[in-house]
Amino acid sequence: GAVVSQHPSRVICKSGTSVKIECRSLDFQATTMFWYRQFPKQSLMLMATSNEGSKATYEQGVEKDKFLINHASLTLSTLTVTSAHPEDSSFYICSARPVLATNEKLFFGSGTQLSVL
Amino acid sequence: QQQVKQSPQSLIVQKGGIPIINCAYENTAFDYFPWYQQFPGKGPALLIAIRPDVSEKKEGRFTISFNKSAKQFSLHIMDSQPGDSATYFCAASMRSSGSRLTFGEGTQLTVNP
Numbered sequence: 001g002a003v004v005s006q007h008p009s010r011v012i013c014k015s016g017t018s019v020k021i022e023c024r025s026l027d028f029q030a031t032t033m034f035w036y037r038q039f040p041k042q043s044l045m046l047m048a049t050s051n052e053g054s055k056a057t058y059e060q061g062v063e064k065d066k067f068l069i070n071h072a073s074l075t076l077s078t079l080t081v082t083s084a085h086p087e088d089s090s091f092y093i094c095s096a097r098p099v100l101a102t103n104e105k106l107f108f109g110s111g112t113q114l115s116v117l
Numbered sequence: 118q119q120q121v122k123q124s125p126q127s128l129i130v131q132k133g134g135i136p137i138i139n140c141a142y143e144n145t146a147f148d149y150f151p152w153y154q155q156f157p158g159k160g161p162a163l164l165i166a167i168r169p170d171v172s173e174k175k176e177g178r179f180t181i182s183f184n185k186s187a188k189q190f191s192l193h194i195m196d197s198q199p200g201d202s203a204t205y206f207c208a209a210s211m212r213s214s215g216s217r218l219t220f221g222e223g224t225q226l227t228v229n230p
Contacts, residue, residue: 006160032215043206043220044161093160097216104149104216108160 002028004096006109013084014117021079021112023094029074030096034106035067038091050077074099084116120144121209123221130197131229138192138224140207145188147209151218152181152192155204164205165192197228 003026013019023033031052036044048069049057056069066088068080077096081088091113095106123140130136142150148169153161167174167181167190174181178195194201207221 004160034216034218041223041225043222044218046217046219049215049217091158095160095216104210104212105151105163105166106216106218108153108162111158111160113158 002026002096002098002107004094004107004109006094006112008112009110010113010115012115012117015085016083018080018082019084019114021081021092021094021114023077023079023096023109025075025096025098025107028096028098028100028107030077031074031099033071033077033094033096035069035077035079036093036095038093038111040091044093047079052077081114084114086116089114089116120147120219121207121221123207123224125224126222127225127227129227129229132198134197134228136194136197136201136226136228138205138207138226139189140191140209140221141187141189142209143188144209144211146211146213147219148212149210150181150183150190151208151210152179153206153208153220155206155223161206194226197226199228199230202226202228 005024007022033050035047050071052071058064071077093111094109151166152164155161165176165179180193183190205224208218
């Protein structure tokens with residue numbers, strides 16, 4: 001099956017620093033990738049839709065200047081958490097939809113646990 | 118606004134039991150209903166999905182029952198095993214929005230040996 005690689009799996013940073021999370025589709029191309037945020041024992045909340053070659057579409061309430069998304073190629077999207085604060089500590093997950101998909105099937109990365117001290 | 122409501126929040130069964138997780142949706146434009154399994158510290162993995170034109174779909178030990186008129190769907194896990202202990206999420210999307218999923222709140226399933 002299709003594989004989505006997410007890196008790093010875990011990151012600890014100091015308050016005020018920026019952190020970049022990568023999401024790669026290893027064996028397929030994806031024009032669209034999605035970024036989610038998940039707090040402990042809660043559901044996945046969609047943050048933004050990343051479109052290759054164009055600006056990301058952010059969900060209501062998500063600060064686009066704080067969560068920078070870049071989708072520069074058909075296999076890579078990055079999420080940068082700028083000036084991170086403890087309240088940004090969360091589990092971040094990406095997903096990707098193959099370009100040639102005939103259905104809505106999504107493939108998820110393994111997630112990144114961000115801890116801001 | 119929560120468009121997909123999931124219950125129960127947690128569920129404990131014995132090995133071999135048949136846990137049932139229920140979801141209800143509000144938006145009649147939804148036309149794709151997947152179920153995901155998530156283990157701690159991992160991303161969700163697709164288990165099974167259904168479209169509104171069928172009332173039931175079975176894949177291995179997992180079965181989805183779908184009631185379009187009631188706007189409800191459920192996941193049944195046959196012959197449950199301790200390895201099935203995980204969090205299960207239902208979700209919904211509509212073709213017009215690509216793969217933009219709306220998730221339920223999740224159900225923490227524990228299968229005791």
